Amino acid sequence: MKIFKRLIPVALVALLLLGGFQSVFAQKAPTVIPEVVSSQGMVASAHPLASQAGLDILKAGGNAVDAVVATAFANGVVEPNANGLGGEGYIVIYRKAENKATSIDYRSRASFNPPKEGEKWPNPGHRGVAVPGTVAGLAMALEKYGTMSLSQVLQPAIKIAEEGFVVSPTLAGVISDNFKRIMQNDYLMSIVAPDGLPLEAGDVYKNPDLVKTLKLLASEGADAFYKGEIARLLVDDMKAHDGLIDMNDLAQYKAIEREPATGLYRGYDIVSAPAPVGGFLLIQSLNMLENYNLKFLGFDSAMKLHLFAEVLARAFDDYYNVLGDPDYVDVPMKALTSQGYADAKAKSIKLDAMTSKYDKVDPNSEHWSTTHMSVVDKDGNVVALTQTLSSFFGAAVAAPGTGIILNNEMGNFNGKKGTAAYAPGKRMNTTIAPTLIMKDGQSFATLGTPGAMRIVPTLAQIVTNMIDYGMGIQEAIEAPRMYCTYLQGPGKTTMELEGALFPKKTMDDLALLGYKIKSYDNRDLYFGGVQGIIIKDGQLYGGADPRRDGAVFGY
Amino acid sequence: MKRFILACAFIAALSASVFAQQSTAFAEKPALVTSIGQSADFEMIKVLLNRAKVPYTADSLVKAEKLDGSAKTLILVVGASSKGLGAAGISAEAELVRTHALLKKAKELKLSIIVMHVGGAARRGAMSDSFIKPCMEVADYAIVVASGDEDGLFTDLAAKAKINLAKVDRISAAGTPLAASFK
Numbered sequence: 001m002k003i004f005k006r007l008i009p010v011a012l013v014a015l016l017l018l019g020g021f022q023s024v025f026a027q028k029a030p031t032v033i034p035e036v037v038s039s040q041g042m043v044a045s046a047h048p049l050a051s052q053a054g055l056d057i058l059k060a061g062g063n064a065v066d067a068v069v070a071t072a073f074a075n076g077v078v079e080p081n082a083n084g085l086g087g088e089g090y091i092v093i094y095r096k097a098e099n100k101a102t103s104i105d106y107r108s109r110a111s112f113n114p115p116k117e118g119e120k121w122p123n124p125g126h127r128g129v130a131v132p133g134t135v136a137g138l139a140m141a142l143e144k145y146g147t148m149s150l151s152q153v154l155q156p157a158i159k160i161a162e163e164g165f166v167v168s169p170t171l172a173g174v175i176s177d178n179f180k181r182i183m184q185n186d187y188l189m190s191i192v193a194p195d196g197l198p199l200e201a202g203d204v205y206k207n208p209d210l211v212k213t214l215k216l217l218a219s220e221g222a223d224a225f226y227k228g229e230i231a232r233l234l235v236d237d238m239k240a241h242d243g244l245i246d247m248n249d250l251a252q253y254k255a256i257e258r259e260p261a262t263g264l265y266r267g268y269d270i271v272s273a274p275a276p277v278g279g280f281l282l283i284q285s286l287n288m289l290e291n292y293n294l295k296f297l298g299f300d301s302a303m304k305l306h307l308f309a310e311v312l313a314r315a316f317d318d319y320y321n322v323l324g325d326p327d328y329v330d331v332p333m334k335a336l337t338s339q340g341y342a343d344a345k346a347k348s349i350k351l352d353a354m355t356s357k358y359d360k361v362d363p364n365s366e367h368w369s370t371t372h373m374s375v376v377d378k379d380g381n382v383v384a385l386t387q388t389l390s391s392f393f394g395a396a397v398a399a400p401g402t403g404i405i406l407n408n409e410m411g412n413f414n415g416k417k418g419t420a421a422y423a424p425g426k427r428m429n430t431t432i433a434p435t436l437i438m439k440d441g442q443s444f445a446t447l448g449t450p451g452a453m454r455i456v457p458t459l460a461q462i463v464t465n466m467i468d469y470g471m472g473i474q475e476a477i478e479a480p481r482m483y484c485t486y487l488q489g490p491g492k493t494t495m496e497l498e499g500a501l502f503p504k505k506t507m508d509d510l511a512l513l514g515y516k517i518k519s520y521d522n523r524d525l526y527f528g529g530v531q532g533i534i535i536k537d538g539q540l541y542g543g544a545d546p547r548r549d550g551a552v553f554g555y
Numbered sequence: 556m557k558r559f560i561l562a563c564a565f566i567a568a569l570s571a572s573v574f575a576q577q578s579t580a581f582a583e584k585p586a587l588v589t590s591i592g593q594s595a596d597f598e599m600i601k602v603l604l605n606r607a608k609v610p611y612t613a614d615s616l617v618k619a620e621k622l623d624g625s626a627k628t629l630i631l632v633v634g635a636s637s638k639g640l641g642a643a644g645i646s647a648e649a650e651l652v653r654t655h656a657l658l659k660k661a662k663e664l665k666l667s668i669i670v671m672h673v674g675g676a677a678r679r680g681a682m683s684d685s686f687i688k689p690c691m692e693v694a695d696y697a698i699v700v701a702s703g704d705e706d707g708l709f710t711d712l713a714a715k716a717k718i719n720l721a722k723v724d725r726i727s728a729a730g731t732p733l734a735a736s737f738k
Contacts, residue, residue: 177594178594179599518637
């Protein structure tokens with residue numbers, strides 16, 4: 001109980017000292033990866049070749065949307081485990097000239113063909129595959145807000161796919177970790193384990209069928225994927241393996257432009273991806289955190305980490321109980337992102353004791369493999385894009401002749417009830433949250449991360465690292481992270497964190513508060529791979545995550 | 556110059572001993588292969604054993620009481636995976652208890668023990684090392700992918716246990732010393 005006596009006075013003081021400090025956003029500590037600074041344009045992604053693809057498009061006169069689409073296609077080649085043509089995503093775009101933000105939902109959706117009664121969506125396997133949205137989403141972004149043709153922005157991806165690329169230790173580790181699932185699909189084995197064992201770091205990864213598919217998209221457009229030759233190959237593979245997706249499912253797929261989810265955190269506008277994904281969770285978490293002076297609590301104190309656990313648990317309650325496909329259920333996005341709702345939720349938080357059970361607040365009264373890329377162009381247009389296959393290597397199946405690895409998004413319906421429950425043609429919930437931050441009508445930052453359920457906790461930490469602790473982007477990305485979104489009371493709640501990078505006292509204090517600790521030896525891929533760019537005083541500051549193969553290029 | 560040549564000769568001699576492979580086949584068939592740490596590396600060793608045509612039984616969670624002497628060689632695929640442990644429904648602590656019991660029974664049954672660590676640097680760290688150390692203490696032979704021994708842990712443990720250590724550059728190359736160790 002000694003810790004409580006020590007914490008209570010500090011807590012009371014902290015609660016009284018809200019706000020009132022100046023952030024600097026300058027790198028103050030040395031980083032593993034140097035922060036990148038430029039002035040004209042910048043691309044941050046999870047792979048150097050993908051970032052280079054986007055930068056080449058910017059230099060060729062393309063805007064941020066052209067560049068992010070090129071980066072996304074290229075990233076689908078070099079991070080085949082995390083995204084690609086068989087996956088999906090969400091993009092948030094800010095257009096400087098119109099001073100307007102928008103978002104494009106290219107989440108995958110369930111087939112209209114019903115499952116067997118009581119069927120659980122499998123992983124691995126074809127029945128776990130949802131209708132992919134990547135091609136439709138990127139094509140829509142390009143058509144509405146880009147300046148280049150699909151063929152132009154596909155060229156870097158085609159070149160990388162034709163030449164092959166060197167497998168990084170990160171990719172080698174992911175292939176190895178997922179080998180048991182991969183082994184069950186001969187065609188996928190032929191791509192990532194061509195001699196019967198996983199490709200290793202330093203090997204050259206080639207996928208000749210994907211080259212053909214990308215060239216077909218370049219020459220025939222998105223219809224080749226949803227109605228043409230690629231669609232036929234995908235459906236043939238589905239038929240051969242009892243999959244649900246048919247030609248009608250593909251032909252009916254549409255990307256959807258949506259109003260972004262928005263909020264305000266300490267004077268910064270947060271613009272993120274709306275339902276059915278996780279942007280509102282980030283905004284709601286930040287709204288709750290705004291009630292506390294984080295700087296006073298300290299970056300690495302047990303009390304601050306405990307506060308995050310309390311806040312995130314309250315936010316994630318809505319992920320499980322309120323979120324759903326807005327085309328199928330009513331999602332009160334305005335209420336979910338309102339300050340009043342967050343304040344009501346935060347009232348039950350105690351800084352010196354863990355919550356075992358908390359009262360739900362009615363939102364209507366006020367409420368494990370992905371990748372992210374961020375782009376800023378010379379005209380001040382800013383984009384955040386996150387896309388995924390759900391699990392690493394998705395459903396661990398690839399469609400012969402296409403080189404396309406297919407998602408396992410249907411698994412996101414497993415065990416879900418209410419607003420998140422399965423329905424034919426419905427988009428499933430997920431936590432991806434590509435996010436833009438604005439200050440006084442000007443772009444301030446673009447960021448996002450993979451990491452499944454760690455996405456929102458990680459982004460909340462990055463945003464507060466920048467805004468509350470004044471860290472530069474690279475420093476904010478490299479700072480140690482925690483994850484805890486489910487409180488069951490002292491002795492029953494596990495907090496996962498990069499424990500080796502936190503002070504021993506913090507770990508001891510968390511244990512005294514009743515947390516079971518799962519500590520990681522170093523920065524770990526488990527906590528995501530953030531890519532981000534800060535825009536300040538006419539300069540661009542780019543950060544990439546050493547937890548993954550992140551790379552930032554600017555000019 | 557003389558000093559340089561001597562130094563080179565010394566380093567070459569040292570390297571030769573570090574990379575020493577088992578000169579004679581010592582392990583009897585059939586083998587029992589298990590995971591120590593529940594990483595996916597277990598699957599790769601099964602591929603290598605199939606290629607080497609070594610008859611084996613695979614049980615990633617085999618317990619000491621299941622060892623009955625029918626398998627003559629125990630192959631331990633060492634390296635921790637949090638995800639793998641979670642999927643197998645076993646904690647790191649319980650995995651370590653299983654390991655110690657397994658090693659004790661294997662020694663009682665006088666089984667040959669081969670340690671295989673093919674996950675490189677990614678399968679090192681506090682949790683993995685806690686599995687590696689007890690296994691290396693009782694092993695008769697160890698085969699490791701060299702990137703997992705950059706700090707010399709396996710080299711040191713092999714020297715202490717007075718066993719041969721085969722270091723290979725990649726997973727597929729681990730098949731040669733593995734096949735050669737069987738009679």
